[in-house]
Amino acid sequence: MQKLWEKAKTALKKSVPVHTYKMWIEPVDFKKSEEGKIVLACPNFFSKKRVQDHYGALIESEINKISKKPCKLLIEISEKKEAVKKKKSKKSDKSDKSDKLEPDLQLTLPTANPPESRGRLLRRDFTLDRFVVSNNNDFAYSAALSLASREDPNQNSLYLLSDTGMGKSHLSQAIGHYILSKRPFDRVYYATAEDFMNEMVHAFRTNSVDQFKEKYRNHCDVLLLEDIQFLTGKERTQIELALALDYLLNADKKIIFTSCYLPTDIPKMNEQLKSRISSSLISNIDPPDFRTRVKILQKKARENGYKMPRDITDYLASELSDNVRQLESGLIGVTAKSSLLGRPIDIGLAESVVKNITVNRPRPTVTIDLIKELVCRHYNLSIDEIISRSRKKSIVWPRQMAIYLSRKYTEQPLQFIGKNFNRYHATVLHSVAAVEKGLKGDSSVRKQMEYLCGKLEAEKL
Numbered sequence: 001m002q003k004l005w006e007k008a009k010t011a012l013k014k015s016v017p018v019h020t021y022k023m024w025i026e027p028v029d030f031k032k033s034e035e036g037k038i039v040l041a042c043p044n045f046f047s048k049k050r051v052q053d054h055y056g057a058l059i060e061s062e063i064n065k066i067s068k069k070p071c072k073l074l075i076e077i078s079e080k081k082e083a084v085k086k087k088k089s090k091k092s093d094k095s096d097k098s099d100k101l102e103p104d105l106q107l108t109l110p111t112a113n114p115p116e117s118r119g120r121l122l123r124r125d126f127t128l129d130r131f132v133v134s135n136n137n138d139f140a141y142s143a144a145l146s147l148a149s150r151e152d153p154n155q156n157s158l159y160l161l162s163d164t165g166m167g168k169s170h171l172s173q174a175i176g177h178y179i180l181s182k183r184p185f186d187r188v189y190y191a192t193a194e195d196f197m198n199e200m201v202h203a204f205r206t207n208s209v210d211q212f213k214e215k216y217r218n219h220c221d222v223l224l225l226e227d228i229q230f231l232t233g234k235e236r237t238q239i240e241l242a243l244a245l246d247y248l249l250n251a252d253k254k255i256i257f258t259s260c261y262l263p264t265d266i267p268k269m270n271e272q273l274k275s276r277i278s279s280s281l282i283s284n285i286d287p288p289d290f291r292t293r294v295k296i297l298q299k300k301a302r303e304n305g306y307k308m309p310r311d312i313t314d315y316l317a318s319e320l321s322d323n324v325r326q327l328e329s330g331l332i333g334v335t336a337k338s339s340l341l342g343r344p345i346d347i348g349l350a351e352s353v354v355k356n357i358t359v360n361r362p363r364p365t366v367t368i369d370l371i372k373e374l375v376c377r378h379y380n381l382s383i384d385e386i387i388s389r390s391r392k393k394s395i396v397w398p399r400q401m402a403i404y405l406s407r408k409y410t411e412q413p414l415q416f417i418g419k420n421f422n423r424y425h426a427t428v429l430h431s432v433a434a435v436e437k438g439l440k441g442d443s444s445v446r447k448q449m450e451y452l453c454g455k456l457e458a459e460k461l
């Protein structure tokens with residue numbers, strides 16, 4: 001039967017994505033077999049639940065295919081963990097009769113003292129299990145998992161890039177949890193760039209610079225550093241961080257940065273730091289499409305025990321398209337309102353919640369198409385020319401103006417604007433910066449802008 005499980009594992013390896021196999025199936029061991037039953041052992045409660053819920057049927061069918069007879073699958077937690085759990089509960093509180101293992105606690109369950117806590121605490125709910133993977137984020141997800149599993153020895157750092165509320169923090173913290181679950185003694189340090197700066201300033205004030213440097217350079221195995229764009233213009237902090245990164249990268253440590261800007265688009269960032277950060281694998285998280293938004297809402301509703309009718313998740317997903325944070329706010333709003341007012345969850349209730357969330361949105365009368373038309377008319381170009389690959393100055397400048405106006409008036413994500421002009425979102429940022437520069441130093445640019453804005457404002461009214 002042991003052999004049967006090994007064979008089934010080989011078959012499963014071909015039928016699920018690599019990261020799924022590595023994370024969930026590979027750690028499962030054969031435990032025993034009984035009359036018509038096979039018992040497998042998972043390393044902890046969390047993986048047991050995941051394997052059972054998501055892959056149980058698939059595993060059972062592979063086993064049946066190989067053994068050519070029906071075999072019932074049972075999944076248990078491996079005895080090693082059980083022994084640790086029992087020892088722990090005996091030691092801690094004898095009066096506590098509860099044998100239930102809280103799902104969240106299993107994330108680390110080290111067998112001895114874990115390393116001292118460093119930086120901010122990881123949010124307990126920001127786990128891989130709760131992260132919906134879809135076409136908007138699958139590359140970022142796979143890259144993060146590959147970094148955490150040390151699949152590619154040359155990949156030591158990852159840069160997660162997205163507009164606000166798209167899941168950068170969730171994914172980076174989930175990787176922190178994942179690493180701790182696999183290697184409980186890794187020193188995972190989670191901080192924002194602002195935390196880093198504050199700690200540095202504090203160290204200088206209190207004559208403890210050496211400890212500060214030591215901590216980041218020699219006592220950290222994994223650094224999760226959020227909101228790198230905060231360091232714009234913070235020269236001293238940039239120098240210190242660049243030095244710390246040298247130490248970490250030379251020592252093969254793992255780093256995940258998050259930001260809403262590309263490293264090269266962060267203004268006032270010194271070249272040393274920029275080049276170190278730019279050597280990371282840069283992975284975008286795009287805005288989720290409608291189907292993904294529905295999936296996220298359904299998953300979050302399930303996790304929180306909310307009963308959410310399908311027409312309501314569809315409605316919320318179609319109305320709340322800015323980011324995932326907004327979706328969550330819709331979900332919480334609907335359930336809170338329903339329970340506080342004792343009203344059933346229906347479209348009327350959902351509409352009243354959505355109205356409050358979108359109340360500050362500019363009226364969506366100005367569209368990218370309208371901006372393109374206006375700018376083309378003003379500069380005497382065709383729509384084809386403005387979205388072409390042409391680098392002619394007479395086309396590049398109007399294109400940059402149109403992109404700038406799209407950013408200013410439509411509140412569409414960078415990627416979406418980029419797509420409308422056949423460009424990557426980095427070009428959008430570049431165009432916005434170029435126009436801003438022109439507005440500062442060139443009165444003719446200001447005049448052009450005033451004219452175009454006047455036209456668009458009139459359109460809005």
Ligand SMILES: Nc1ncnc2c1ncn2[C@@H]1O[C@H](COP(=O)(O)OP(=O)(O)OP(=O)(O)O)[C@@H](O)[C@H]1O
Pocket residue numbers: 130131132133137162163164165166167168169170171260296324325328
């Ligand atoms: N793919 C996803 N699956 C499940 N939840 C998600 C997903 N993406 C985002 N979320 C949820 O949306 C909320 C916002 O995500 P998060 O804080 O990670 O965004 P962010 O990109 O780091 O935003 P910011 O740049 O503003 O810090 C979180 O509650 C997170 O759980």
